[in-house]
Amino acid sequence: MGGHLNRSGTTQAATAGVPPPLHTVKPMGITIFNRVFATIYALAILALLYYHAKTLFYSTTLVSCSITLALLVSDLVLTFMWINTQTFRMRPVCRKQFPENVEKVMKRSDFPALDVFICTADPYKEPPIGVVNTALSVMAYDYPTEKISVYVSDDGGSALTLFAFLEAAKFATHWLPFCKKNNILERSPEAYFELNHHRYTSEAEKIKVMYENIKVKIEHALERGKVDDQYITRDREREAFNKWTDNFTRQDHPAVIQVLLDASKDKDVAGYWMPNLIYVSRGKSKALPHHFKAGALNALLRVSSCMTNAPIILTLDCDFCSNDPQTLLRAMCYLCDPAIRSTLGYVQFPQLYRGINKNDIYCGEFKRLFVINPMGMDGIEGPNYVGTGCFFLRRAFFGSPSSLISPEIPELSPDHVVDKPIQSQSILALAHQGVNSNYENHTNWGSKIGFRYGSLVEDYHTGYRLHCEGWKGIFCHPDRPAFFGDVPINLIDALNQQKRWSIGLLEVGFSKHSPATFGVRSKGILMGLGYAQLAFWAIWSIPITTYAFLPQLALLNKVYIFPKISEPWFFLYAFLFLGAYGQDCLDFVLVGGSVQRWWNDQRFWHIKGVTCCLFGSLEFFLKFLGISAFGFNVTSKVLDDEQSKRYEQGMFEFGVHSPMFVTLTMAAITNLISLVQGLIEVYRGDNLEELFVQLFISGFAVVNSFPIYEAIALRNDKGKMPTKTTIMATLLAGALYITASSFSGRN
Ligand SMILES: O=c1ccn([C@@H]2O[C@H](COP(=O)(O)OP(=O)(O)O[C@H]3O[C@H](CO)[C@@H](O)[C@H](O)[C@H]3O)[C@@H](O)[C@H]2O)c(=O)[nH]1
Numbered sequence: 001m002g003g004h005l006n007r008s009g010t011t012q013a014a015t016a017g018v019p020p021p022l023h024t025v026k027p028m029g030i031t032i033f034n035r036v037f038a039t040i041y042a043l044a045i046l047a048l049l050y051y052h053a054k055t056l057f058y059s060t061t062l063v064s065c066s067i068t069l070a071l072l073v074s075d076l077v078l079t080f081m082w083i084n085t086q087t088f089r090m091r092p093v094c095r096k097q098f099p100e101n102v103e104k105v106m107k108r109s110d111f112p113a114l115d116v117f118i119c120t121a122d123p124y125k126e127p128p129i130g131v132v133n134t135a136l137s138v139m140a141y142d143y144p145t146e147k148i149s150v151y152v153s154d155d156g157g158s159a160l161t162l163f164a165f166l167e168a169a170k171f172a173t174h175w176l177p178f179c180k181k182n183n184i185l186e187r188s189p190e191a192y193f194e195l196n197h198h199r200y201t202s203e204a205e206k207i208k209v210m211y212e213n214i215k216v217k218i219e220h221a222l223e224r225g226k227v228d229d230q231y232i233t234r235d236r237e238r239e240a241f242n243k244w245t246d247n248f249t250r251q252d253h254p255a256v257i258q259v260l261l262d263a264s265k266d267k268d269v270a271g272y273w274m275p276n277l278i279y280v281s282r283g284k285s286k287a288l289p290h291h292f293k294a295g296a297l298n299a300l301l302r303v304s305s306c307m308t309n310a311p312i313i314l315t316l317d318c319d320f321c322s323n324d325p326q327t328l329l330r331a332m333c334y335l336c337d338p339a340i341r342s343t344l345g346y347v348q349f350p351q352l353y354r355g356i357n358k359n360d361i362y363c364g365e366f367k368r369l370f371v372i373n374p375m376g377m378d379g380i381e382g383p384n385y386v387g388t389g390c391f392f393l394r395r396a397f398f399g400s401p402s403s404l405i406s407p408e409i410p411e412l413s414p415d416h417v418v419d420k421p422i423q424s425q426s427i428l429a430l431a432h433q434g435v436n437s438n439y440e441n442h443t444n445w446g447s448k449i450g451f452r453y454g455s456l457v458e459d460y461h462t463g464y465r466l467h468c469e470g471w472k473g474i475f476c477h478p479d480r481p482a483f484f485g486d487v488p489i490n491l492i493d494a495l496n497q498q499k500r501w502s503i504g505l506l507e508v509g510f511s512k513h514s515p516a517t518f519g520v521r522s523k524g525i526l527m528g529l530g531y532a533q534l535a536f537w538a539i540w541s542i543p544i545t546t547y548a549f550l551p552q553l554a555l556l557n558k559v560y561i562f563p564k565i566s567e568p569w570f571f572l573y574a575f576l577f578l579g580a581y582g583q584d585c586l587d588f589v590l591v592g593g594s595v596q597r598w599w600n601d602q603r604f605w606h607i608k609g610v611t612c613c614l615f616g617s618l619e620f621f622l623k624f625l626g627i628s629a630f631g632f633n634v635t636s637k638v639l640d641d642e643q644s645k646r647y648e649q650g651m652f653e654f655g656v657h658s659p660m661f662v663t664l665t666m667a668a669i670t671n672l673i674s675l676v677q678g679l680i681e682v683y684r685g686d687n688l689e690e691l692f693v694q695l696f697i698s699g700f701a702v703v704n705s706f707p708i709y710e711a712i713a714l715r716n717d718k719g720k721m722p723t724k725t726t727i728m729a730t731l732l733a734g735a736l737y738i739t740a741s742s743f744s745g746r747n
């Protein structure tokens with residue numbers, strides 16, 4: 001398959017004059033303010049540390065000494081994270097692309113080919129019809145269709161997913177010409193039919209019936225748990241399904257590769273070539289590690305090398321549908337720009353979601369993680385890779401820009417030219433060999449080649465290592481979202497997802513390639529610290545947990561640990577708090593967030609601190625000490641009707657018992673009681689001066705905890721806090737109080 005990046009691919013018209021621009025970049029106006037504010041804030045932090053040191057030096061009792069120490073440690077962690085965060089604020093940039101100019105600088109026939117990798121792992125958590133929608137949406141890109149190949153990796157090893165794609169392949173021959181003829185923007189059928197139901201033509205009506213038909217067929221098969229014989233018509237299909245023998249399990253099975261559409265043979269109903277569509281379920285063996293998604297992506301790298309070897313690769317999660325058919329051309333504005341091409345490793349689009357509720361109660365928008373931070377890193381050497389919606393140069397997976405690391409088999413090399421049809425015997429044999437469960441033994445895959453192993457956040461880890469090798473990235477954030485994904489709509493899913501991230505990030509943070517050491521050395525201070533901010537994300541749990549319990553327990557025991565309102569140090573605290581909060585809000589609002597969503601975002605930050613970040617850190621350290629192990633728990637993309645309804649109304653979904661809910665409830669209870677106790681004290685005497693800060697912290701936490709109190713006491717639906725959780729949390733909070741009292745009593 002041709003289409004390699006052609007260095008002399010510019011047309012006459014463009015070389016004669018000045019070529020039209022493909023992209024522009026400009027720094028954001030807020031930069032100056034950020035830098036000035038950082039200087040002032042740094043001085044305030046120094047003053048705070050001085051204050052702590054002084055207090056520690058003059059403290060006479062064990063209690064005050066330990067309290068000051070705990071506050072000092074917490075504030076040091078906050079300081080460390082604050083320093084790291086400055087990376088995102090020093091040089092944020094905004095970019096613009098001109099996809100309409102791509103054809104002016106390069107002939108359509110010279111456009112590079114694209115291999116799309118879509119990962120799925122479980123037909124029951126990730127319904128195959130959703131994966132099909134994702135595949136269809138990119139197969140229908142505005143681009144020479146025969147240059148696109150879509151590879152679907154099925155880590156669930158499910159015949160149901162294969163069946164869904166057999167149906168999808170047939171439907172695609174109608175869907176693609178329909179989209180192109182009518183210039184449709186939403187090229188995933190689900191989104192199209194949902195958003196455009198008021199203006200159907202008879203043609204659209206026909207396509208809709210067709211789509212509904214395959215959807216029903218696929219869902220039926222899923223309910224029955226098997227593919228009906230009557231649906232398998234061709235011999236080739238039967239051959240593929242025959243691989244699902246009785247010994248075939250998800251963790252242990254031979255590789256299955258099935259070419260569903262062949263760009264050199266298959267045409268759509270209008271007579272145009274179809275893209276390639278290939279189903280791959282890599283071989284697995286219980287005895288060998290499979291490295292989760294990174295392993296799946298590496299398997300696809302090898303299969304695609306043998307079959308199409310496109311110079312550009314797009315990675316997508318199964319729920320990430322294209323929302324704009326021009327996206328590939330947008331990415332090309334960078335990938336084909338000779339001025340930056342030599343070191344450009346990838347172009348990352350933001351993760352954006354459909355179906356978030358009005359005020360985004362679980363902070364599913366991830367504005368900071370997926371928009372603010374990447375814009376900041378983009379001004380330095382590029383954003384981190386976030387696992388989906390990212391266009392890579394294939395070459396980036398094989399060593400640094402200056403030195404190619406050749407894989408074991410020459411056919412897997414990025415510069416190898418495929419000269420046989422994808423279904424030829426020799427190619428299929430090679431592809432099967434490449435996805436055997438034992439293929440990677442004693443090779444560089446996962447360490448020097450391909451997606452990197454050793455972390456549950458293979459995306460972060462891989463992007464970081466590519467950066468360290470000298471590759472750069474671009475953050476491409478067009479006005480019309482390029483992709484839309486699904487967010488978890490219940491709290492436990494959201495927290496479990498972020499617990500997995502916390503663990504994976506710490507794995508990189510404490511590896512020999514830690515951003516704080518190796519990263520700073522090889523990438524410079526700004527990039528190193530930016531990556532460190534993400535890697536050590538979970539240690540925010542230290543200050544958050546401390547501030548959620550310590551001041552409150554102290555207040556309950558009439559121990560006052562912050563400066564009085566009349567002392568100048570009080571103003572330091574006020575400035576640090578208001579400054580951080582104000583700037584945080586500003587960052588958020590400047591990228592289009594609402595104040596209400598920002599409020600929920602800060603609430604969720606606190607929630608994470610006493611739940612997923614805390615438990616993630618604990619699990620990581622248990623593993624670090626060799627006590628336990630962890631795996632990749634796939635996030636469910638299935639919607640429960642009742643839950644969806646509650647989510648729409650902005651209600652928090654608890655419903656199940658979890659240790660994470662116990663700590664959260666403990667914090668909510670402790671804060672409420674200490675607030676009440678504090679208020680009583682103020683009412684009784686005039687202690688306000690001394691206990692104001694503690695009272696304020698409790699009050700702040702209580703305001704943030706409203707949904708929790710509601711779930712404990714006022715609700716009766718399935719999403720309320722389980723009684724068991726409430727009882728456990730109350731007992732533990734009581735135990736904590738007793739421990740604290742006996743400690744403070746020992747003075
Ligand atoms: O063994 C596995 C596990 C997962 N996946 C796929 O990985 C993707 C991401 O899994 P998901 O459960 O959706 O995790 P999220 O936390 O929502 O994903 C985010 O975080 C992951 C790293 O933890 C990144 O890989 C993703 O791109 C990023 O969107 C999905 O398409 C899965 O099918 C596999 O292919 N094999």
Ligand SMILES: [Mn+2]
Pocket residue numbers: 317319635
């Ligand atoms: Mn996901």
